[in-house]
Amino acid sequence: MENLILEQSFKTPEISFQAASGELYLKGRVFPENPEEFFSPVIEWLQQYIQNPAPETRLVLCLSYFNSTSSEYIFRICKMVEGITRSGNIARIIWQYEIEDEDMKQIGEDYADILKINFELKAVN
């Protein structure tokens, strides 16, 4: 399976999904002009990946801003990674937030409460 690599733009995050190592990385702002168009290949890649995931999957989210529509896609990505654990594989989510960004921390805590997966909150400078 090919890796999914998307370069960061002002409105869209850097995406680096490595199929063999299970390292899935999203970083930056998320408010694409057309969220469906932007996220479709990401969701499609994940749908394929979860059929045969790496022994360990690690989703790292390091987001400075996302709008309401993108929040649904981000949650959907988290849910898909959570699904990996139901088939006996190891998966975890690392939610990175800027140290002063209490709201982003809160969103991470809210997701951690809902998702049944090893979910780590990590403050970064």
Add this chain to the structure above:
Amino acid sequence: MKSHILEILIPVNHEISDELAFRRIESVAKSLDLPAIAGKRLLSVAMEMFQNLKNHANRSRLSLLRVSNSKTGLLEIASLNYADENSAKLLISKHDYLEKLENRRESFVEKVSLKTQNLEKPGNLGLDICFKYAKSSKLQTVHSDNQLNLIYLAFLLDINGKSHS
């Protein structure tokens, strides 16, 4: 707090990019020298209101997004636009519902989770974000010509990070 007013006039046909709006709002947030949490909330609420105008305001009329601050420690993010009768009714009903909610943060997360489970079409949670971060809101509608309503919607943010819930 420093004084600043930002006005973004959204032209007929709404040809103004999200990126331009984001950059302008972010620059105001920086120039106001706000605490980090207030700056991020200003950005979140103003961007949701901007996108709401682009998606739901009448496209044959101008719309306005305005950010201003007062000496009372509150930031006001307001929009003024025309909308058809149905859009106005929908906004009033959604506003009334959200205004009465006890825990807006919890409600937002539940909605996101439910929409994901049911694979509903994404969107329509912008107003929920505004209510989640605002201390209070104001909504006024006036019936205008050609079956249109003039809508004034404002959210007040506390610069110290206090919100309704």
